[in-house]
Amino acid sequence: MTGAGISPEQGAELWQVIAAGGGTARSKALCPAAVSRFSELASAALTDELLGGGVIDADSVSQSRLNNRFALAAQRACLISIAAAGISVVAIKGFALAHTLYGDPANRAVGDLDILVPETHRNELLRHLTHEGYAFEPLARPPWGFISEASYAPFVSADSTCNLDVHVHPDCYPAYVSLTTADVFAEAQTVRDGDLEFLATSFDHAFLLCATNAAKDKFGPFSARKIADGMRLAATRPLDWERLDRIAVAGRFGDPFRVFVRLLGDLGLDPAVLPSDWAAALPRRADKEYTRMLRETQALYPGAPGLAATLRRELLLSTEPSVGLRNAWSRIRGLFVRQTGVPATPAGW
Numbered sequence: 001m002t003g004a005g006i007s008p009e010q011g012a013e014l015w016q017v018i019a020a021g022g023g024t025a026r027s028k029a030l031c032p033a034a035v036s037r038f039s040e041l042a043s044a045a046l047t048d049e050l051l052g053g054g055v056i057d058a059d060s061v062s063q064s065r066l067n068n069r070f071a072l073a074a075q076r077a078c079l080i081s082i083a084a085a086g087i088s089v090v091a092i093k094g095f096a097l098a099h100t101l102y103g104d105p106a107n108r109a110v111g112d113l114d115i116l117v118p119e120t121h122r123n124e125l126l127r128h129l130t131h132e133g134y135a136f137e138p139l140a141r142p143p144w145g146f147i148s149e150a151s152y153a154p155f156v157s158a159d160s161t162c163n164l165d166v167h168v169h170p171d172c173y174p175a176y177v178s179l180t181t182a183d184v185f186a187e188a189q190t191v192r193d194g195d196l197e198f199l200a201t202s203f204d205h206a207f208l209l210c211a212t213n214a215a216k217d218k219f220g221p222f223s224a225r226k227i228a229d230g231m232r233l234a235a236t237r238p239l240d241w242e243r244l245d246r247i248a249v250a251g252r253f254g255d256p257f258r259v260f261v262r263l264l265g266d267l268g269l270d271p272a273v274l275p276s277d278w279a280a281a282l283p284r285r286a287d288k289e290y291t292r293m294l295r296e297t298q299a300l301y302p303g304a305p306g307l308a309a310t311l312r313r314e315l316l317l318s319t320e321p322s323v324g325l326r327n328a329w330s331r332i333r334g335l336f337v338r339q340t341g342v343p344a345t346p347a348g349w
Helices: 008-019 024-028 032-042 044-051 058-084 094-100 119-131 181-187 203-216 221-236 241-250 254-266 284-298 307-318 321-336
Strands: 090-092 113-116 163-167 189-193 196-200
Touching: 008 032, 008 044, 008 221, 008 284, 032 044, 032 221, 044 058, 044 221, 058 094, 058 113, 058 119, 058 196, 090 094, 090 181, 094 113, 094 189, 094 196, 094 203, 113 181, 119 163, 181 203, 203 221, 203 241, 203 254, 203 307, 221 254, 241 254, 254 284, 254 307, 284 307, 307 321
Parallel strands: 090 196, 113 163
Antiparallel strands: 090 113, 189 196
16 A cells, blocks of 8 residues: 555645645545545545545445444443443543544544553453453564553454553653653543543643654554644644643653644644744754655655665654664564563453
8 A cells, every 4th residue: 555656746735635624626626546545544534524525435435434433333332331340541542533523433534442541440441341352362563572561462352343452651652751641531521422421632632642653653654644633633622832842842752743743834734723833943863854754745655664764764753862772672672572462460350
């Protein structure tokens, strides 16, 4: 899956329409290959929502929404079960944004259900869901294994309809240094949707997680939905930019956070909704790599990067230097002590 054949100029026009909040007339003038490519990255339903409707064929949009509704129903049932057991969790990432940022949650593609639980209540949650038929499904991993400190391998329902990501931190190191689980719970918003009531991340925290996850994805193809979510959050929700920058700097992800914000502006988001210094100079080491990344994003990711390019992107844009070194050490250590992503004390559930 690549965007080969789409010029940066053609893709840039699509991003500009998304940044402007859609618009049927502008959307219909977009390069069809760019629209199709974005639909591959973000789903037909979300593409239709972001571009203002009428660009993707109706059957594809209808099928995409149907698939999303099926996934959402299973995820809702999981959250209802957790609430009935008296366990407090916060929905983060896609499920939370689907219900707080988009008029119809089925328009926002939702894959996994990401929930945050205090580490002190983790075993209680795992024990309850295990009794409900959930089980960990370790996936094929790179040679260094599973190195995340924030979450575990997929925790999947007995009928495989709900794929749960259990987080004990909002995101991987270094994000949780300054954006803690306690912080997310303290500012979580209550969402009511029919017979479901749940906690979701505040808009400030949701934006931070868009930035940290886009950086974790090396600002590559899997970042497309995070970029779109970040654009909509910045354009439609009040964000405390000074506070967000302080949190990012305190957690040693200030550089990737600023890369993300600048990327939104360079893709066409109205500067009036961004911090006043959104276009401030990046660290000199990042200039050339940022330009390369911006062109790739505008061209909707024309090719799969090799190992060297991926490591270069991580070290120059996705992490601060000390964090990059820590990540490298985690991979080296994982070659000898390989983790599966399954909590080490299942008997304790």
